[in-house]
Amino acid sequence: MWPSHYALEDRREGQLARRESVQSGPGSQALIVDLIRSAGTISRTELTEATGLTQPSISNIVRRLIEDGLVRETGRAAPRGGKPRTLLEINASAKYGVGIQLGFESITLVATDVRGGVVGRQLVDGAGSATPEQVTDRLVTLYRGFVAGVGLAAPSIAGVAVVAPGPIAQLGGVLLGPPTLVRWDDFPLQQALQESLDVPVVVDNDAAAAAVGEFWSRQVSRTESFACVYMGTGIGAGMVLGGALYRGSSSNAGELGHISIEVDGVPCHCGNRGCLERYAAPAAVMAAAEASRDRLDGLGLGFAPETLSRDFDQLARAAVSGHEAALDLIRFSADRVAAASVTLANLLDLDRLVLAGPGMAVAGSLYARAIRERLEQRFFARRAHPIVVELSANPRDAAAIGAASLVLQGTIAPGHGPALTR
Amino acid sequence: MWPSHYALEDRREGQLARRESVQSGPGSQALIVDLIRSAGTISRTELTEATGLTQPSISNIVRRLIEDGLVRETGRAAPRGGKPRTLLEINASAKYGVGIQLGFESITLVATDVRGGVVGRQLVDGAGSATPEQVTDRLVTLYRGFVAGVGLAAPSIAGVAVVAPGPIAQLGGVLLGPPTLVRWDDFPLQQALQESLDVPVVVDNDAAAAAVGEFWSRQVSRTESFACVYMGTGIGAGMVLGGALYRGSSSNAGELGHISIEVDGVPCHCGNRGCLERYAAPAAVMAAAEASRDRLDGLGLGFAPETLSRDFDQLARAAVSGHEAALDLIRFSADRVAAASVTLANLLDLDRLVLAGPGMAVAGSLYARAIRERLEQRFFARRAHPIVVELSANPRDAAAIGAASLVLQGTIAPGHGPALTR
Missing domain, CATH: 3.30.420.40 (ATPase, nucleotide binding domain)
Incomplete structure (x- = not known):
């Protein structure tokens, strides 16, 4: 299905308009904090302009934030025609x-x-x-x-x-x-x-x-469609849509590891068939590695449940340094994660995808490259807008x-x- | 990834709380209209209770709606202790x-x-x-x-x-x-x-x-995670999340027809491989039908691009009335649409899925059954909550x-x- 270019333009304006309409409840306090944080320093007047809230509302919220210690005043901006404006900043060590x-x-x-x-x-x-x-x-x-x-x-x-x-x-x-x-x-x-x-x-x-965490620390715009692909023992995704963490009906949204990439693929404990995890998660990669262990001699792999993370890191390390058999295994996993990422991107028309989790700690760059390459060729909206693929600055602790x-x-x-x- | 049951409970409360926090802009007018419409008749007091907006805000919005002719007063509610309250209803023929x-x-x-x-x-x-x-x-x-x-x-x-x-x-x-x-x-x-x-x-x-349209006419709750799978020439999905149509970065969200159901499947014009449309859309079904046309004698199929919709309807009609070869073809398509629907449901943790579009007009019930059965067995959150699968009351005009x-x-x-x- 192709969207209309013209309808799209209308919508973009609508989106901007929407962005500036603010909830009257605690949501506006959050937005104010967010705006101050991403601006570094900002005046009350600028907050009024940015939010469309009234001056008294801004003053009330800011007063509350200052009382709570979350925000503090810091000097004055150079006058821009009118009188100088007091600047606000986040008090990082308040909480x-x-x-x-x-x-x-x-x-x-x-x-x-x-x-x-x-x-x-x-x-x-x-x-x-x-x-x-x-x-x-x-x-x-x-x-x-x-x-x-x-x-x-x-x-x-x-x-x-x-x-x-x-x-x-x-x-x-x-x-x-x-x-x-x-x-x-x-x-x-x-x-x-x-x-x-x-x-x-x-x-x-x-x-x-x-x-x-990634959305917050990267100061991603609230208008971006944002997802984080997280590989730990399993593979999941977190989605921030329209500035809000999307949880779905029962907080089970983002089950990327349990989307089928092979309609008649191997059965999964979840009930589905051909689940991404069964091909790409560390346990699947290590099972494949064990099957070709003769090519992996000297890597010191334990092939035991309790050494899974260590083994996977070790294999990933070998792949990153060019060990051919290790590279084959990691690339297979990365290609499957990339395929599922295209699905996620096509369904949500994403702007940005960040990779995180212990499974991305060593060979995250290989995964990022595989995903970027596949999106360049297969992302449905690739001619409409770019999609940014980034690796968490700290995948393990993300x-x-x-x-x-x-x-x-x-x-x-x-x-x-x-x-x-x- | 499994969510925490306990965190979930907190969140559910949060969701209810959120539902009642209302935008101060035109959004509250929309919510008021929505509440009046879904209630049939409702008083200003009940609107105040339902939204958490102040009485003066409700009075202002309602006055504007009455002036615009969208809402009208209609008699009085039986007193509930206090004085009788004027009821409001939508003026359906206003616009x-x-x-x-x-x-x-x-x-x-x-x-x-x-x-x-x-x-x-x-x-x-x-x-x-x-x-x-x-x-x-x-x-x-x-x-x-x-x-x-x-x-x-x-x-x-x-x-x-x-x-x-x-x-x-x-x-x-x-x-x-x-x-x-x-x-x-x-x-x-x-x-x-x-x-x-x-x-x-x-x-x-x-x-x-x-x-x-389906979200609106079914009076689906704003807290539901809702999607519509639409089959016309292609296959797309519309998603209403948190009461809002989700469009993604460039209005290209919901490209269900271009998610891969076979990681190494047939190439698609979109650049991807194994796209749902290549297996399940009317053109794919009719291509498969043509390959086994000897089994479909007497159905009067044209097998030409300009007769595609008519042919597909004809095949669907035969399938619904039990024609074995036709049923095989439609079932194959329905199973693929069901597989993609599980992916959509697992990523979004959906509450409800509605089928619409001309492609669902004749054999929609076969598609609905295939999707229901597959979700019963494979939907990740199936033990947490049900997912409702419904057929549009009017798939062709939806x-x-x-x-x-x-x-x-x-x-x-x-x-x-x-x-x-x-």
């Missing part, structure tokens, strides 16, 4: 968010300030085969040690977000293959942590958190950093998730 | 929208009232191989004759929307195979029509228009009716597209 990426093999804690800067990071052993109760106790201890070590004062901590691929408290009962957190079925992690911690606790999906961003955004506009509110 | 579905083989004109009721319909020969200028002249004549015939007074006509699959004014230059409007490359249809008509003219994509809805919505909240504004 901190803590993000915890919970995995089988590792747990990462990060703290970020309001500008998204990482002020602390800690990497420890994963949940492994410990019980959920044991892991919860460990997380509480870890959290306390971490915030003390980074030196965050309790009142400045906005909250903590724990992110995981699941199947923590999964909705169904279908289990992802090991190594993963199979014992966490229906365990109320949020509740258990909240009982021990006196800051707000949220639990979220890693791909969604990474998308929010979900933890995104989690911390989620918490901060929740604080800035309570109950909404500011820049990301519909 | 009419005209939708024109422009096709190679046929042109359909419809007029709808504010409630979405069809008040007039006309079917005439399509654009065929006439020049765009000739077709534009014909459309102007057709439009004038149609509104005169239906008896619509000029001031009550909100505007006219022309919808087509393209490649009218396509952005690229890639052509869809015949039979289609190949000569319309870069023709400024909106502008050409606007010069001759004194009502607002818009041009839009058929699948997007159909989605808007885009024209949707176009008329688009116009009306544009009138109710100028420059925004009310129920569909982000």
